[in-house]
Amino acid sequence: MDNQFPLPGPSNVPEPSAPLAMPEEATPPPPSYEPPASEKAPVVKPSILKLILPILGGIIVIALIVFGISKLFGGKSSTKSAQKGETITLTYYGLWEPSSVMKPVIDEFEKENPGIKISYQLQSPQDYQDRALTALEGQNSPDIIRLHSTWLPLFAKSLFPAPANTVSSTEISTNFYPIVSKTLIAGTQVYGVPMTMEGLALYMNNAMFQQKSLTAPKTWEDVLSAAKELKEVDPLTGKLTRAGIALGNTTNVDQWPDIVSLMLLQAGIKLSDPTGPEVSATLNYYTDFVNKHRVWDDTLPPSTVAFANEKVAMIIAPTWRAPEIKEINPSLSWQTVPVPQLPDSDTVNWSSYWFEAVGKNSKHPQEAWKFLSFLASAKAQQILYDSATTEREFPQPPANKAVATIAQKNTVISPFITSFDTASTFYTASSTRDSKTALNSRLIKYLEDAINSIAGNQDVTQALETLNNGFVQVLSQYGLVSAPTVPTTP
DSSP states (O other), X not given: OOOOXXXXXXSSXXXXXXXXOOOOOOOOOOOOOOOOOOSSOOOOOHHHHHHHHHHHHHHHHHHHXXXXXXXXXXXXXXXXXXXXXXXXXXXXXXXXXXXXXXXXXXXXXXXXXXXXXXXXXXXXXXXXXXXXXXXXXXXXXXXXXXXXXXXXXXXXXXXXXXXXXXXXHHHHHHHSOHHHHHHHEETTEEOOBOSBOOBOEEEEEHHHHHXXXXXXXXXXXXXXXXXXXXXXXXXXXXXXXXXXXXXXXXXXXXXXXXXXXXXXXXXXXXXXXXXXXXXXXXXXXXHHHHHTSOSOOTTSOOHHHHHHTTSEEEEEEOGGXXXXXXXXXXXXXXXXXXXOBOTTSOOOEEBOOEEEEEBTTOSOHHHHHHHHHHHTXXXXXXXXXXXXXXXXXXXXXXXXXXXXXXXXXXXXXXXXXXXXXXXXXXXXXXXXXXXXXXXXXXXXXXXXXXXXXHHXXXXXXXXXXXXXXXXXXXXXXXXXSOOOOOOOOO
């Protein structure tokens, strides 16, 4: 048997979990009422006073009750425009989805809520993380904003958690996948709502598999065996003319951080503290696809392009790569199947998704969360799924499980949907457009250095020590793990 990376020890692969310094929801002070004092009290005859005083007292009591009720139920969202019955406009910073896809969802919400309008503003992904953080801290903050699931440690203090009677933690736990509760709920506070999910699946070239009479791989051993069968080498030059699978390096494997993170999680490694021989074995197993088995190399195009141009038989990729493949090569015959697993072990998959949140400086947080509550519904997510299907044929899977069941009819995204119940995630998600100094980018750089060191036959012990120290240092700066103790000199 080829160098199989190790099985996990415990039956349940540990999830990275750490308390966040979540902001407490700011509540306005209780209303107080002080009746204005007259400069000069009117002269009233005693007999009249006996009649007027009880009436005045009753008026004052009624006024106090009305004032208190209006303050109690009005809250922060009782703006002047709302009190006058005027239309409230919510600014929505969107990402990735064009207005044409979002319009049917927004139209339906506005139809049901005629006093609220949504101004959808599609943002450029360039420097989006930094711009989003700046915008949320400003006076003209967007009411609603799209963020990545791994960004919560950076953005939590800039967000307004779900108020009562909008989206509850029970609703999230019931209607969405377990990974959503683990990443968007702190205590009982809900920090956002996803409309779609994302993960990984194995893309296969049907013609190449049929040519070799191979079936879809289920384990990593199956993948390696198929990759060896499917690769083709020029007999004269020894050059790889067709690769088996795009794995083994960090230069031209799209989504390699997600793939390697998945492999580490499947091996039972706690990514918040990546230590032990399993780390070395897993990273060696990954680099062996290039160094030992030579089923992929760095002379080939990026993996998605290589797959579309029939330069490689298999890739591991998210759903949003499917439209790219279709656009490059419309006649290509391919399919997706679940990502490989370790044999005789619990199933572990990967998730990396975006969610909608409400800014703490929103002038209408109650209305903004009303919109998010609508986006969380099966009705809204069905509308979005249908709209995205019209736009690009391969939409991202809905986050609401009720709609996901219907979406499984799409054979390309079906393997993704079935993976989410067993999905894990970590702050090493790729393609999030993090700034170079942010959480994901820094952790990915440590992981990249470790892989390149092992691939280059450098000091493995030193490489893994640097990896672990780097992870702990970065995570501790965000309060995700305890800061490392520095030994003191006696």
